[in-house]
């Protein structure tokens with residue numbers, strides 16, 4: 196006899212097995228205990244509160260900062276036959292009565308609330324007339340200043356624990372380092388929360404980082420390999436989103452921009468079109484994506500380096516939520532690093548806050564320029580350490596060549612010393628390459644002994660070498676003096692030749708491509724049947740004004756076209772078809788498949 200939660204998993208969501216550690220989490224909160232859940236995007240966090248909501252007596256409240264995401268979740272639940280509602284500032288007053296009626300008579304078991312709604316006393320008074328079994332705080336990292344998207348609204352949530360003493364609390368997030376995790380538990384006053392940490396590794400995302408030179412050409416190249424796919428290009432500024440989109444359009448690639456400065460209607464239109472697969476490429480600031488629940492994003496490109504690893508990992512995490520192969524490409528330059536540093540300089544916040552932000556930025560930069568396994572860099576940042584390499588990052592797929600770089604390091608250190616440790620990276624390269632530009636002549640830098648000592652090496656390579664030296668701690672940066680390069684305690688032994696060092700030469704990662712991993716279950720896709728199923732889904736999605744994947748994910752249609760189910764029983768065996776979807780679509784599906792038998 197299957198347990199109740201297994202039955203719901205199968206009959207409502209159409210899945211046979213829980214993913215680790217969903218079952219343990221569900222049982223834990225159903226015993227009325229608090230939990231903190233850290234799971235990568237796409238890991239399956241929603242089910243951890245949706246199944247308790249369906250399996251137990253009380254109502255479950257889900258707090259989320261994102262209206263779009265709440266709306267999507269409600270549509271998704273309705274598609275699988277579950278009554279759910281949402282109350283946020285955009286919900287018309289007139290709808291409230293009906294929502295309250297259904298909550299009152301137990302028809303609706305799941306209620307999504309924006310933080311400002313649940314913080315209001317009126318709402319709290321109303322909610323205390325109901326039996327609230329579980330309160331789920333999604334995107335829980337927003338409660339912490341250590342996290343990446345701190346939201347003042349979220350700090351108010353601390354009071355909830357006292358307002359709802361009998362309910363269990365579950366806080367969920369995909370991004371929280373150890374400090375943020377502690378802070379979430381503290382801020383939300385969780386009661387002896389059990390922490391459920393899943394590996395952060397996203398095995399289906401292949402991670403690349405590139406120097407920023409000629410980035411538009413490189414991006415166009417990547418996009419041409421993904422003509423059928425949807426993806427996001429993240430930019431640091433609003434202006435960049437417009438610039439990049441327009442340049443891509445000039446290159447014949449259909450891209451749209453998105454940022455918080457556009458009016459609400461335009462933003463909504465772009466977002467909807469993307470969600471519905473009508474626009475494939477979006478150039479956006481970080482404003483885009485928080486509310487996107489699109490499972491079939493195949494690529495995420497960072498036009499510039501993000502401000503920290505949390506932001507980076509969250510953003511690339513939007514790729515491949517459906518578990519299918521996806522790529523992340525980041526372009527990073529020294530200029531990006533300095534600009535982000537200036538943002539912190541000019542930001543509000545006390546010294547302690549700034550210190551943390553600088554450190555996070557440094558770690559981001561190290562990640563961008565590492566020659567070691569990038570996935571391990573991410574994992575160790577979030578406190579997960581392991582020795583073996585991932586096999587799905589550029590440095591694993593195409594390891595950089597390392598050779599003795601002691602002489603070149605000595606040239607750099609000597610140039611820094613002879614320039615009185617008072618000039619920045621770009622000028623040091625000018626000195627090494629023997630440039631006679633005005634600034635060099637005016638400052639007399641063409642007179643020093645190292646001038647022109649590195650003519651044989653191009654600018655780009657020098658930059659890479661110096662960045663590696665910075666990462667190794669052999670060259671330092673004095674931020675108080677315009678980011679001048681300086682010596683560190685590790686410099687002298689290298690200059691004196693007492694310590695040898697290796698430097699990597701970058702080879703373009705396009706040279707080798709990843710060998711496609713064999714999928715656990717090999718699915719043979721009948722193209723024509725799959726094509727007809729997709730066409731059917733698209734038509735239906737237009738009729739119902741929902742995104743196609745809300746009806747079925749690609750993987751479901753793929754499985755149908757390979758298994759060719761002949762009756763309802765066989766349809767129910769397909770991963771992702773539960774009772775409600777069978778009732779709604781079973782007949783259509785059997786008919787389409789039937790024509791193929």
Ligand code: ADP
Pocket residue numbers: 210211212213214217234235236237238239240241242490516517
């Ligand atoms: P998260 O909120 O952690 O980013 P979701 O809850 O949206 O992730 O789940 C991601 C995808 O994985 C969804 O399509 C969901 O239906 C699917 N999923 C969740 N749990 C399971 C499971 N046990 N078996 C199969 N698919 C699952």
Ligand code: ZN
Pocket residue numbers: 567568569570571584585586587588589590591
């Ligand atoms: Zn790797």
